[in-house]
Amino acid sequence: MTQSDTNGLEAVVLAAGRGVRFGGGKLLALLDDAPLVAHALRTALLSPVRRVFVAVADPAVRAAVETTARRLKASERLVVVPVESADEGMGASLRTAAAALPDDTTAVFVFLGDMPAIDPATPTLLARALKSPHDIVAPLHLGRRGHPVLFGATWLPALRTLSGDEGARALLENAGARLARIPVHDPGIHLDVDRPEDLARAIEGR
Template structure:
């Protein structure tokens, strides 16, 4: 391959927020903006491109929250089927645009863009074809997959996303980032308290 491989960014933002209560957790406010916008900015500000967000077509609020960012919006009409459906739609979008894809989660607003850059640098340095961001030895998100895993990712089912694909990769690795945000997600309203600056 001539030159650096292209790495796309895909934000998984079509979740159903079951544990959060009545409102869509991705639209909960943190530091003056919705969670999903913070998460999308992580990819938009990182050295990846192109970037897309996979959203539930019925959630106009999430689409509106992403307005003005250099992020394509990909509808996932199967959002209720679990995270794997969003992974499949993200892979379908990325397949003809990139050699690898970084998957980030819409409910993880504290990931630093430099963390994504570290994953991409590790991939380009040949550290593995499946790389997860880590903090203090614990695996977190986002996760990068080389194109060799696209077919397996396109076949995932259920609510576990690409975890099984990562675990089956013979050269999977955790990249230490020094970023606690890779382990901080929002499941319940109380989780926001620990994220406020």
């Protein structure tokens, strides 16, 4: 993308899940003395985007997100999006966040709040690889697709109609040649924290 195009990039961080497999409180679990969600938010804020829209349901997670943004001196770039239908699943969170994006959005990154180890350089590589508003760009490591995923503006209407618990997976599976897979040297695109042992693995990898 050109420099002028990046002015319309936004990011979404999905942080409205209850973390049932973790036993609850997942996004507030500590990693390097900071809540898990703080790491995903930091990477999103370091991406070449105007703002970061964080989908939240738990007031405690919202407080952690706002505290993190203040600590990073980035409060003006944070938009908190309350999700009233979070129990419906990830699709509802992404739908709600996508609906909050401004009309001049040229593309949007989708980050997951439970992925703390993505290299901040990866989103920049993805942004450079987006050639058309009709495209989707995803990182690839060791032959496997990961996160974040960058959706061109043409996909926003579809993101705004999602439902269920699989997020945008069906869009990716049906994108065909519109999905560009960009090789990266970043194992963090696969490290999501679903269970306590995943968090222990993340801590060991620091």
